[in-house]
Amino acid sequence: MALSAQQIPRWFNSVKLSSFITATQCGKHFQRPGRTLLHGFSAQPQMSSDNCFLQWGFKTYRTSSLWNSSQSTNSSRQEIGSAQSTLLPSMNEQTQKTQKIPNFDSELSLEALDDLPPVSPLQPVSEEEAVQIIADPPLPPDTFTLRDYVDHSETLQKLVLLGVDLSKIEKHPDAANLLLRLDFEKDIKQILMFLKDLGIEDNQLGTYLTKNYAIFSEDLENLKTRVAYLQSKNFSKAHIAQMVRNAPFLLSFSVERLDNRLGFFQKELELSVKKTRDLVVRLPRLLTGSLEPVKENMKVYHLELGFKHNEIQHMITKVPKMLTANKRKLTETFDYVHNVMSIPHHLIVRFPQVFNTRLFKVKERHLFLTYLGRAQYDPTKPNYISLDKLVSVPDEIFCEEIAKASVQDFEKFLKTL
Secondary structure, eight states: OOTTTTHHHHHHHHHHHHHHHHHHGGGGSHHHHHHHSTTTOOOOOOOOOOHHHHHHHHHHHOGGGGTTTTTHHHHHHHHHHHHHHHSSSOHHTTTTSSSOOOOHHHHHHHHHHHHHHOOOTOOOOOOOHHHHHOOHHHHHSSSOHHHHTTTOOOOHHHHHTTTTTTTHHHHHHHHHHHHHHOIIIIIHHHHHHHHHHHHHHHHHHHHHHHHOOGGGGOOOOHHHHHHHHHHHHHHHHHHHHHHHHTTTGGGGHHHHHHHHHHHHHHHHTOOHHHHHHHHHHHOOOHHHSSSSSHHHHHHHHIISSOOOOHHHHHHHHHOOGTTTTTTHHHHHHHHIIIISSOOOOHHHHHHHGGGSHHHHHHHHHHHHHHHOOOOOOOOTTTSOOOOHHHSOHHHHHIIIIOSSHHHHHHHHHTTOO
């Protein structure tokens, strides 16, 4: 049936849409470069039917005469037939393995490119295409475990053999990126040899590195310089090893900071050089922790608890942890010992270990002695019980030698509290 001049544009638009959809389906048989619709590119299709190339011929055909109302219906049909006869391949041409596809008009190509649906991530990829894909190494996700990387990292494998607990290290966001970038032979081995020469035993390396894995980011010469500084202050090799074990971050601090800390405690507490050295050997965290708790506790002992400066000196040299103890714990312990048990300052100074004891333990034993009528803490009277014995001995000795009662009686009494 002949088409009128008004029907031709609508007919051609429907043919154009149908040809584009079919051409997209045919494009699946082409190699990947053939999917590019930019002008000047050609593809090598593997032809499966005449209809495929017929649709390609319709898609690439473009004439202004179809849109010109001055042309007759017959001339329009002749142009379309001429285009079909020109673009349709012969049967012999279809049997060839490769054939160039006509170049598209640039304007049509851009329109088609905009309308082209995105490539699905589920679309199959050939082996040849797969081997050409170069992917960047994946970064560790926000939530992951280093255990997943152990099989692929020689560094992590050897750290595990040393006793390093990766489950604790991975809690730090920067730990994974640091360890996965390190080479064991180049970056880690020299640090391990340094620590062993310092006095850290093989069975202690795992615990140390779990706490201070960041030592691998330190320069070896800087570490040696810090050890040399401590030696210049007459710290023995055994003392340095003890300090490094008890304060794993000690060697991560600069010489300037270490020197400032030693100077602070010697000046603030008015201690001799030897007593200052003994103080930090027993509690090396004083060199690595914050100074604010220390300053606050010094004020508490002097202003709130009423101890004299020389009394504070004596107590902290015997129990260095008093410098970093919790302020509330200090005040509650002092209030109970001094105001409830009626023990004066000078006796507390002689036995400052009471500040390092859990308050409920002091209460339980004092109440039991009071129940038995043996709560006597005055050294000038008979049956005197010192604070040292009250808080330092185990329950068996406390009951047998101090309370003169059985452990069962003590346990029964505790149930009444």
